[in-house]
Amino acid sequence: MEKFEKLTAIAAPMPLINIDTDMIIPKQFLKTIKRSGLGVSAFHEMRYDLNGDENPDFVLNNDAYRDANILIAGDNFGCGSSREHAPWALLDYGIRCVISTSFADIFFNNCFKNGILPVIVKEEQLTLLMKDAEKGSNARMVVDLENQQIETSDGEIVQFNVDPHSKHCLINGLDDISLTMEKSTSIDDFETKMAKVKPWV
Amino acid sequence: MAAKTLYDKIWDTHIAHEAEDGICLLYIDRHLVHEVTSPQAFEGLRMTGRKVRAPEKTIAVPDHNVPTTLDRLQGIENEESRIQVEALDANAREFGLVYYPVDDVRQGIVHIIGPEQGWTLPGMTIVCGDSHTATHGAFGSLAHGIGTSEVEHVLATQTLIQKKSKNMRVEITGLLRPGVTAKDITLAIIGETGTAGGTGYVIEYCGEAIRSLSMEGRMTVCNMAIEGGARAGIIAPDETTFEYCKGRPNAPSGKTWEAALNNWKTLYSDDDAHFDKVLTLKGGDIAPVVTWGTSPEDVLPITAHVPAAEDFTGGKVEAAKRSLDYMGLTAGTPLQDITIDTVFIGSCTNGRIEDLRAAAAILKGRKIKDGMRAMVVPGSGLVRAQAEEEGLADIFKEAGFEWRLAGCSMCLAMNPDQLQPGERCAATSNRNFEGRQGRGGRTHLMSPVMAAAAALTGKLTDVRTMM
Numbered sequence: 001m002e003k004f005e006k007l008t009a010i011a012a013p014m015p016l017i018n019i020d021t022d023m024i025i026p027k028q029f030l031k032t033i034k035r036s037g038l039g040v041s042a043f044h045e046m047r048y049d050l051n052g053d054e055n056p057d058f059v060l061n062n063d064a065y066r067d068a069n070i071l072i073a074g075d076n077f078g079c080g081s082s083r084e085h086a087p088w089a090l091l092d093y094g095i096r097c098v099i100s101t102s103f104a105d106i107f108f109n110n111c112f113k114n115g116i117l118p119v120i121v122k123e124e125q126l127t128l129l130m131k132d133a134e135k136g137s138n139a140r141m142v143v144d145l146e147n148q149q150i151e152t153s154d155g156e157i158v159q160f161n162v163d164p165h166s167k168h169c170l171i172n173g174l175d176d177i178s179l180t181m182e183k184s185t186s187i188d189d190f191e192t193k194m195a196k197v198k199p200w201v
Numbered sequence: 202m203a204a205k206t207l208y209d210k211i212w213d214t215h216i217a218h219e220a221e222d223g224i225c226l227l228y229i230d231r232h233l234v235h236e237v238t239s240p241q242a243f244e245g246l247r248m249t250g251r252k253v254r255a256p257e258k259t260i261a262v263p264d265h266n267v268p269t270t271l272d273r274l275q276g277i278e279n280e281e282s283r284i285q286v287e288a289l290d291a292n293a294r295e296f297g298l299v300y301y302p303v304d305d306v307r308q309g310i311v312h313i314i315g316p317e318q319g320w321t322l323p324g325m326t327i328v329c330g331d332s333h334t335a336t337h338g339a340f341g342s343l344a345h346g347i348g349t350s351e352v353e354h355v356l357a358t359q360t361l362i363q364k365k366s367k368n369m370r371v372e373i374t375g376l377l378r379p380g381v382t383a384k385d386i387t388l389a390i391i392g393e394t395g396t397a398g399g400t401g402y403v404i405e406y407c408g409e410a411i412r413s414l415s416m417e418g419r420m421t422v423c424n425m426a427i428e429g430g431a432r433a434g435i436i437a438p439d440e441t442t443f444e445y446c447k448g449r450p451n452a453p454s455g456k457t458w459e460a461a462l463n464n465w466k467t468l469y470s471d472d473d474a475h476f477d478k479v480l481t482l483k484g485g486d487i488a489p490v491v492t493w494g495t496s497p498e499d500v501l502p503i504t505a506h507v508p509a510a511e512d513f514t515g516g517k518v519e520a521a522k523r524s525l526d527y528m529g530l531t532a533g534t535p536l537q538d539i540t541i542d543t544v545f546i547g548s549c550t551n552g553r554i555e556d557l558r559a560a561a562a563i564l565k566g567r568k569i570k571d572g573m574r575a576m577v578v579p580g581s582g583l584v585r586a587q588a589e590e591e592g593l594a595d596i597f598k599e600a601g602f603e604w605r606l607a608g609c610s611m612c613l614a615m616n617p618d619q620l621q622p623g624e625r626c627a628a629t630s631n632r633n634f635e636g637r638q639g640r641g642g643r644t645h646l647m648s649p650v651m652a653a654a655a656a657l658t659g660k661l662t663d664v665r666t667m668m
Contacts, residue, residue: 016523017516018396018496022634027615031266031281033240033288035349045636050622074516076397079430080634081613082332083238084348102397105432106332106346113350163364165224176350177251180226180358183218187254187360190217190228200453200461201230201325 002115003173007096007143009069011133012059019073020080021107025089038085039092060093064136070143072126072133073100078107078118087114097143099150101126112166113176117145125158132156145171204471206368207437208403211343211468215326217360226360230325230342233311234261234298234352236289237615238330242353243292254359256297260320263289264310265615267303269578269605274304282616296356309581309607312336312549316420317581319449323438323465328355333549333631334433335426339419340446341438341468343403346427366432367477369402370470373410375484380665382489382559383418384551384629384648386410387425389487392500393480399431402478405470406436410484416445417555424550425631428497437469491536491661492633492646494524499633503651503663507534527635528643529623536661539645543626544575544656545638546602546649548612551629552580554587556649561593563653563667569601570659576603576618578610602656614639627655 029041047058054061060068071077071090077100078086087110090098098111099119111118121129132139132152139153145167150158169176194201205213218226232255239261246252253259266282267273277283286303293300299320301308307318312333315321321337327344328334330352337344347361355361371390391398404426411422419436426434443462446452453461488502499521501508509532510521525532530539546552546560557579569575577597579585585607588594594604611618612630620626620642629652633644645661654662 015516015519017520020496020632020634022632022637026636026640027613030237030615031279031285033244033285035241045640050640074520076400076430079396080332080632082330082346082348084241084330084350087348102400104397104430105400106348110348110350113348165222165362176362177249177354177357180354180360180362183226184358186218187226187228187358191359194228198324198461198464200322200457 001173001175004096004115004117004145004170006145007069008140010065010067010137010139011070011072011129011141012065012068013130013133014059014071014073015130017074018076018079021078021083021086022080024078024086025083030083030085035088036092038089039094042089042093067094069094069096070141071095071098072129073098075101077103079104082106084110087111087116091116099126099129112170115170115173117143117170119143119150119160121158121160128152128156129158204474206470206474206476207341207405207435207468208343208368209474211324211326212365225363227326227363229328229355229359229361230258231315231320231327232259232355233315233327233329233334234259235265235311235329235331236263236285237265238349239292239352240285240288241349242356243296245353246356251357253296253298253356257299258359259356260299260315261289261293262301262308262311262314263303265609265613267608268616269608269610269618271606273606279617306582306586309584310549310552310609312424313552313580313584316340316416317449317583319446319452322446322452322461323442324468328361332427333424335431336420336424336549338423338426338433338435339416340442341436341465343433343435345433366403367401368475369399369404369431369478370476371404371406372408372481373406373484374408374481375410376413377410377484377487380489380650380668381487382648382650383414383421385487385490387422388490388492388497388500388646389482390480391425391429391497392490393482394429396428396496396498397430399426399429402431403433403435404429404431406434408484411436412439415555416441417553420553421550425497428631438465489648489651489664491651493528493530493536494521495527495633495635496520496524497631497633497646499524501536503536503661505536507532507536509533537663539661540625540659541627541655541661542574542624543620544573544652545578545611545626545628545630546576546652547578547580547610548630549580550631551649552578552584554584556629557584557588557593560649560653561596563650563664564600564657565596567600567657569656573601573656573659575601575656576605576611578605579607581607611638613637627652627661
């Protein structure tokens with residue numbers, strides 16, 4: 001997993017609430033057996049018309065935002081299906097950070113496993129960041145995970161919270177599985193105990 | 202000892218390791234696997250030379266991609282779907298998993314066959330790379346969806362890195378009125394809380410209306426906990442639960458059954474246990490409901506009218522405008538005037554035997570509207586067989602429904618069962634998102650009896666007028 005330390009990038013505004021994972025990556029792209037290559041299909045139905053041509057009204061089709069690495073989105077981003085194809089598609093597109101007032105639980109976890117930082121901010125902070133993002137490609141936002149803060153193009157600072165374990169893994173690009181395997185003795189002991197207490201499991 | 206909720210009790214008995222920073226390794230008793238969210242996880246194991254730690258607790262079945270037409274055993278035509286199913290076949294063999302292939306009569310939707318085969322039992326922790334894993338909470342187990350990276354983590358370690366959720370209690374008091382079902386309960390709750398109302402919580406459903414539901418109905422309620430944003434839904438086990446589990450192929454028997462039963466009877470929330478959030482609805486106030494928009498929270502009683510975007514506040518105004526436009530609906534239209542092109546009965550929400558019985562009772566001796574496309578997709582091969590034995594299949598076929606093989610089918614339209622742009626569907630599934638059932642397709646969620654009524658009249662219909 002790629003490390004996430006400090007990101008200075010264009011932020012694309014997507015004020016719609018309840019952007020679900022079917023919107024982020026529709027079902028026809030879930031048939032892949034790989035993690036890569038989904039970026040071109042991210043937000044497919046909003047991004048392309050029925051002929052496959054770009055929909056000019058969609059934010060990432062606006063030249064100012066094509067190279068965005070940050071999304072500023074409405075409430076409850078990533079709701080619906082558990083498909084990790086959603087963060088894979090965002091990552092493959094180049095999105096490393098999503099900022100919203102709230103995220104659906106599974107999507108939120110999936111982001112951390114893929115080097116994407118999901119940031120929860122208050123409503124007035126989202127409004128501020130949304131306005132900054134609307135300035136287009138001349139504006140750069142700085143997301144600093146170490147110091148847990150976002151700096152707008154005007155130098156305004158928004159602080160955010162992040163779970164210390166997730167932060168540690170993201171900053172160091174750590175793989176969860178190897179960390180857990182270091183605790184395999186505890187898992188062995190638990191299994192041995194449970195085999196006696198609950199033999200039906 | 203401090204009073205505990207049911208969720209607290211299951212959580213506490215599954216901690217395999219707790220670090221100083223409070224991060225827990227939750228031991229996983231059952232891991233369900235399907236073809237769409239697992240190939241990258243198995244690839245990860247191969248690349249790192251890791252094994253599946255507990256293959257005997259890992260149950261795999263193809264369901265999302267499989268065609269449901271009768272000719273499917275001749276092979277899957279869509280190449281990508283076929284490759285994904287073949288990948289699961291190969292992974293199940295290579296890693297020695299419990300496996301129900303496409304041609305096994307026990308194949309079906311993963312959340313239907315888990316309980317059916319007795320893999321799902323009270324007090325367990327159950328995960329699957331699928332958000333509707335919440336279904337299994339109906340047995341008093343802690344069950345939730347995970348992403349593919351977590352699938353790989355569970356395959357390799359049989360644990361999940363977890364932080365505890367908060368406790369929420371949803372009580373449905375009294376009994377339901379005729380024509381009102383478990384689906385109406387779960388939709389009505391989401392209508393009340395919104396799709397983010399449960400975020401950060403595990404919801405325990407309780408109250409007389411929940412207690413009087415069958416296991417099938419309880420599974421329908423828990424299935425859609427995720428649509429309310431909750432990590433999981435859970436219902437304390439009781440005699441109904443034990444009766445359902447007894448004699449299932451993988452349930453314990455003899456002395457072990459007795460020991461299990463003694464343990465399961467301790468699985469309830471203590472009287473003075475603390476819930477961080479509480480919602481109470483009266484069962485008698487719940488009407489048959491349908492969704493009008495593109496979020497499962499867009500719920501109204503069938504007797505209501507299409508709302509206007511201005512009826513809402515905040516970000517929901519824009520979202521409602523977009524929904525009404527997508528759904529091709531005008532504010533003020535009575536919901537019962539909305540005409541339907543397609544009816545889909547099935548899915549992990551409503552593809553069980555009781556759902557088919559209820560729909561068939563409405564359809565018996567009647568014909569669906571001319572030109573209507575209607576299909577029943579049983580949740581498993583065994584549900585299908587039972588429905589045939591009970592004569593339900595004949596009722597559906599005589600009414601004009603297609604009688605399909607088991608799979609997820611039109612719930613998410615990964616197989617050939619899809620809506621065309623603008624096509625409007627009465628569906629017993631769980632999501633009405635834009636494009637969910639096919640690009641441009643318009644989905645109205647409802648119960649099996651309401652879907653059956655819509656098939657007969659060609660419009661959204663109050664089933665109570667047909668009973």
